[in-house]
Amino acid sequence: MKIAVDIMGGDHAPEELIKGAVAAAEHNPSLELILVGSEEVFQKFLPVLPPRIERLYSHSVMAMDEPVDHLRKKKDSSIYLATSLVREGKADAIVSAGSTGAQMAAAVLLIGRIKGVRRPAIVIPYPTLEGDKVMLDGGANPDATVENLVDFAILGNAYAKHLLKIENPSVKLLSNGTESHKGTAVIVEAHQRLAATKCLSFDGNIEGRDMMKGGYDVVVCDGFSGNVALKLTEGVASALFKLVKDEITATLPRKIGAALIKPGLMNLRKRLDYSNQGGAPLLGVNGISIICHGSSKAIAIEHAIVTAANCVERDFIHHLADAVSAYTAEQSKEVVK
Amino acid sequence: MKIAVDIMGGDHAPEELIKGAVAAAEHNPSLELILVGSEEVFQKFLPVLPPRIERLYSHSVMAMDEPVDHLRKKKDSSIYLATSLVREGKADAIVSAGSTGAQMAAAVLLIGRIKGVRRPAIVIPYPTLEGDKVMLDGGANPDATVENLVDFAILGNAYAKHLLKIENPSVKLLSNGTESHKGTAVIVEAHQRLAATKCLSFDGNIEGRDMMKGGYDVVVCDGFSGNVALKLTEGVASALFKLVKDEITATLPRKIGAALIKPGLMNLRKRLDYSNQGGAPLLGVNGISIICHGSSKAIAIEHAIVTAANCVERDFIHHLADAVSAYTAEQSKEVVK
Numbered sequence: 001m002k003i004a005v006d007i008m009g010g011d012h013a014p015e016e017l018i019k020g021a022v023a024a025a026e027h028n029p030s031l032e033l034i035l036v037g038s039e040e041v042f043q044k045f046l047p048v049l050p051p052r053i054e055r056l057y058s059h060s061v062m063a064m065d066e067p068v069d070h071l072r073k074k075k076d077s078s079i080y081l082a083t084s085l086v087r088e089g090k091a092d093a094i095v096s097a098g099s100t101g102a103q104m105a106a107a108v109l110l111i112g113r114i115k116g117v118r119r120p121a122i123v124i125p126y127p128t129l130e131g132d133k134v135m136l137d138g139g140a141n142p143d144a145t146v147e148n149l150v151d152f153a154i155l156g157n158a159y160a161k162h163l164l165k166i167e168n169p170s171v172k173l174l175s176n177g178t179e180s181h182k183g184t185a186v187i188v189e190a191h192q193r194l195a196a197t198k199c200l201s202f203d204g205n206i207e208g209r210d211m212m213k214g215g216y217d218v219v220v221c222d223g224f225s226g227n228v229a230l231k232l233t234e235g236v237a238s239a240l241f242k243l244v245k246d247e248i249t250a251t252l253p254r255k256i257g258a259a260l261i262k263p264g265l266m267n268l269r270k271r272l273d274y275s276n277q278g279g280a281p282l283l284g285v286n287g288i289s290i291i292c293h294g295s296s297k298a299i300a301i302e303h304a305i306v307t308a309a310n311c312v313e314r315d316f317i318h319h320l321a322d323a324v325s326a327y328t329a330e331q332s333k334e335v336v337k
Numbered sequence: 338m339k340i341a342v343d344i345m346g347g348d349h350a351p352e353e354l355i356k357g358a359v360a361a362a363e364h365n366p367s368l369e370l371i372l373v374g375s376e377e378v379f380q381k382f383l384p385v386l387p388p389r390i391e392r393l394y395s396h397s398v399m400a401m402d403e404p405v406d407h408l409r410k411k412k413d414s415s416i417y418l419a420t421s422l423v424r425e426g427k428a429d430a431i432v433s434a435g436s437t438g439a440q441m442a443a444a445v446l447l448i449g450r451i452k453g454v455r456r457p458a459i460v461i462p463y464p465t466l467e468g469d470k471v472m473l474d475g476g477a478n479p480d481a482t483v484e485n486l487v488d489f490a491i492l493g494n495a496y497a498k499h500l501l502k503i504e505n506p507s508v509k510l511l512s513n514g515t516e517s518h519k520g521t522a523v524i525v526e527a528h529q530r531l532a533a534t535k536c537l538s539f540d541g542n543i544e545g546r547d548m549m550k551g552g553y554d555v556v557v558c559d560g561f562s563g564n565v566a567l568k569l570t571e572g573v574a575s576a577l578f579k580l581v582k583d584e585i586t587a588t589l590p591r592k593i594g595a596a597l598i599k600p601g602l603m604n605l606r607k608r609l610d611y612s613n614q615g616g617a618p619l620l621g622v623n624g625i626s627i628i629c630h631g632s633s634k635a636i637a638i639e640h641a642i643v644t645a646a647n648c649v650e651r652d653f654i655h656h657l658a659d660a661v662s663a664y665t666a667e668q669s670k671e672v673v674k
Contacts, residue, residue, distance in 0.1 A: 065516060067518075128576070129576055129579065129580065139513055142513055142519075142520055142521045142524075143521045143522055174565060175561075175565075176476055176479055176560065176561050176564035176565055176568075177402075177564075179402060181404075182479075183479055183561065184479045184480045184559075184561050185480055187479075187561070207565075207568050207572075208564070208565040208566065208567070208568030208569030208570075208571075208572055209568040209569065209571050209572035209575075210572060211569055211572055211573075212569075212572050212573050212576035213572065213576060222521075223513065224512075224513050224520065224521050224524070224562065225561065225562055225565055227513035227514075227545070228511060228512075228513055228544075228545040228562055228565070228566060229545065229565060229566075229569055230545070231513075231544050231545030231546035232545030232546065232548055232549075232566055232569050232570065232573075233545075233569065233573050234545075234546050235544075235545055235546035235547060235548055235549050235550065236548075236549050236569075236570050236573040236574060236577075237573060237577060238546075239465070239466055239549035239550060240573075240574060240577050242466065243466065244581060253597045254597055254600070256594070256597055257593070257594040257595065257596070257597025258594065258597075259594070260590045260591055260593055260594025260595075260597070263591070
């Protein structure tokens with residue numbers, strides 16, 4: 001199996017990307033990798049290629065905040081070239097920690113969408129007291145329609161089932177109240193549609209205050225609220241760590257106390273650290289494109305490459321396509337009735 | 338000055354509402370209060386009225402999750418009767434911790450809107466590392482239009498200026514990125530309008546991750562995202578307290594450490610405790626209606642009554658009306674050009 005890795009994108013590119021890829025190849029003898037990056041980067045950081053690692057030179061990078069439409073002009077960019085490898089059948093999957101918008105655009109342009117999916121979505125691992133849950137869309141579709149939200153639910157459900165191996169995932173809809181009439185007009189209608197389908201187990205609305213408690217597997221939301229919710233969670237956690245630190249070191253007894261509990265706090269910090277997370281596939285495109293958090297370190301990149309391999313092995317794209325067509329079939333029956 | 342208090346609404350009604358009102362009257366000799374509640378409640382909890390406290394009997398309550406349109410049939414409910422006192426000039430302001438939807442509906446129905454305001458908004462005190470900031474809308478308008486968002490900005494700015502006495506408030510717009518092109522179509526257009534007006538200091542978009550850091554005075558958002566953001570902040574904070582507690586008591590040295598830092602953690606918890614906060618006025622209605630958090634205890638109710646008195650003393654409604662008409666005037670000049 002061959003996996004393409006864009007080593008030019010992300011806050012810690014290229015070193016951490018290269019380290020992660022080299023470790024993944026070393027630890028997984030069945031993997032072959034194609035690293036995509038500039039000649040200078042290879043000369044400086046990886047002059048000699050380790051076993052089962054190839055390279056492909058790129059000549060530009062899609063910057064983190066660069067308008068996505070530049071992609072069409074940057075056909076020599078690392079993300080364009082890496083995604084092209086999947087299109088051409090030279091790689092089975094692609095992994096990147098660069099601009100999410102550019103990765104999404106490259107995937108839609110070069111690999112295309114799964115039949116029946118109007119807009120692909122970004123899956124976000126959302127940290128809860130019970131461990132990570134699935135949240136989507138994480139930011140690709142700020143203006144999601146009712147149909148988009150239903151698609152996200154179908155895709156997220158299939159992701160939880162076939163990749164996370166959860167038998168009957170509990171799917172929730174993010175809203176400003178648990179009652180079915182709460183939310184924007186779009187949310188209220190999406191709630192009705194999700195309650196009506198037999199293609200997944202819809203467990204109603206979830207409020208912001210219950211997100212971190214767990215008790216669900218998948219949360220569906222538009223890309224705007226999803227992105228606000230995710231970044232808010234990161235921000236609140238980091239502000240609270242600062243507050244806790246300030247409060248517990250304000251007096252001498254507390255300083256001693258703080259020293260004693262430091263290992264516990266470090267554990268906690270690690271549990272919430274996005275830089276260790278392993279990425280998630282773009283859901284709805286017709287191939288495997290794994291999105292990593294921009295702040296990913298080597299260990300996260302290694303995990304993401306393993307996730308990519310799992311997706312390929314488990315024939316994940318076929319499962320997704322089956323789930324979408326099952327829903328489409330259910331809908332056309334409804335219309336016939 | 339007379340202030341009406343609905344003692345029937347809120348998680349801790351009626352006891353904490355009554356305690357808070359009695360304390361407010363005791364501590365503020367210039368205040369007169371009219372408590373609105375059922376005869377049974379007065380008989381049980383306040384058989385003898387303290388000085389400067391009157392009572393008005395109500396015969397029903399708008400429940401927390403009751404559809405707002407029931408209000409028209411419940412003209413004997415505590416929130417309807419308390420708001421009517423303001424309409425009839427028998428009270429200068431009304432304070433409630435009951436159903437926010439019902440309080441908003443009663444205010445719009447009985448007191449009306451400020452001229453030029455299409456939809457009133459709920460102000461939420463948002464906790465940051467620098468202290469509380471102003472967030473609106475907190476949930477009254479899930480489907481906010483561009484015009485609604487601009488109104489919220491004008492109202493929030495006037496609130497920060499005239500009630501919180503901040504000279505030149507920094508106003509931000511909640512979005513999924515700091516760049517002006519990020520957000521839903523509505524957010525992107527609202528950004529352009531806010532950047533164009535001279536009626537306030539617009540400081541661009543703010544992301545979820547920066548909300549708790551501070552560095553602003555007012556955050557404008559639609560009621561859906563605002564409500565999700567607020568409840569998420571509460572939920573993340575309470576989940577993290579649980580995590581911190583679990584981590585720091587996992588081993589004996591940590592248990593000792595935990596005992597030493599307990600006062601610090603209690604301080605911290607208090608800083609983030611909504612049940613101590615003092616409520617905020619509904620912005621955009623043509624009279625003072627103070628909304629308290631449903632979990633308000635006596636101290637919060639006392640603070641809310643003082644806030645109501647401040648609003649009346651500072652002629653807050655006139656300041657709001659002036660701000661709205663200044664913006665309307667600026668807009669009609671734009672059209673003439």
